[in-house]
Amino acid sequence: MSPFRKKKSEKSFPVKVCTLDAELEFNLQWRATGRDLFELVCRTIGLRETWYFGLQYEDSKGFISWLKLDKKVQDQSIQKDPQSTVSFMFFAKFYPEEVAEELVQEVTKHYFFLQVKQAILSMDVYCPPEASVLLASYAVQAKFGDFDLDTYKPGMLANEDLLPQRVIDQYQMTLDMWEERIRVWYSDHRGMSRDEAEMEYLKIAQDLDMYGVNYFPITNKKETELWLGVTPLGLNIYEKENKLQPKTTFTWAEIRHISFDDKKFIIKPVDKNSPNFVFFSQKVRMNKLILDLCMGNHDLFMRRRKPDSMEL
Amino acid sequence: VLVNVARSKRATRGTYSPSAQEFCNPRVELDHVLKPPPEERLI
Secondary structure: OOHHHHHHHOOEEEEEEEOOOOEEEEEEEOOOEHHHHHHHHHHHHOOOOHHHEEEEEEOOOOOEEEOOOOOEHHHOOOOOOOOOOEEEEEEEOOOOOOHHHHOOOHHHHHHHHHHHHHHHHOOOOOOOHHHHHHHHHHHHHHHHOOOOOOOOOOOOOOOOOOOOHHHHHHOOOOHHHHHHHHHHHHHHHOOOOHHHHHHHHHHHHOOOOOOOOEEEEEEEOOOOEEEEEEEOOEEEEEEOOOOOOOOEEEEHHHEEEEEEEOOEEEEEEOOOOOOOEEEEOOOHHHHHHHHHHHHHHHHHHHHHOOOOOOOO | OHHHHHHHHHHOEEEEOHHHHHHHOOOOOHHHHOOOOOOOOOO
């Protein structure tokens, strides 16, 4: 091997990976694949239920992408500036069908809890007021442990981000009044560990209509604007104003083919009497992402129903 | 030029067949039917 080639193969580049509660820094070999980096992250945080997660980044064209595991990191149009550190976000890409049955490791539950809580507080996932207060009380239990009358002072929760802004805006209530409501529930959770409180949170959150749905803006043949939702169970079509109840649902078993050609996407049902559903997306890139999420969700769907295939 | 055209065509197309996947990989294999539900499959 020539000295030049040897030098090149030993070259490395800095990478930053942010999880929802930590920042990790690595030096990656120039030839490292997505899987090399992903496994490094999972090992570092002690996560073995890896199949739900992925590394997200903004590519050189500003599109949010998931890092492909089989390709070299350097070949995936990561940012062009060679001086700066490449950053990735560690996120759940797929959701379990039933958290209490599927999630085993405490660390897995914790990352789902953090991600779902963020989605609810940022109002990406709609949560009604009553459920928001109950969820907040579990989040407080997870963070502070048991309620203690001696150390608790009203206002202690004032700096915490606990409720979606929409809920606060909906009622004529002061922050103290909200805190009192949350405190009443909080004092009820005495004896619950962080892990248990986070699981209670997830068990309530997973019943919210928008939980675990990846929404994409699409238009149908009549140029009506709609949403496509990719879920663990199949594909949903929503009207523009209603992201809660799908107007059409295709379970995986009902779909013969899904395919796209440029911006046109076709869902072909197994039932030959039902018409194909044709829609258009804004970008080819979006169609690739939709297909990728379909394949990943369907793969997990099948693995759940095939015993002994999801061992740690 | 021809090679380029072929490549770009592939890059803008994709297809997946969920029902065929399930047909090819039957979910329940016979020797698993008699087993109890895999409650501890993850441990």
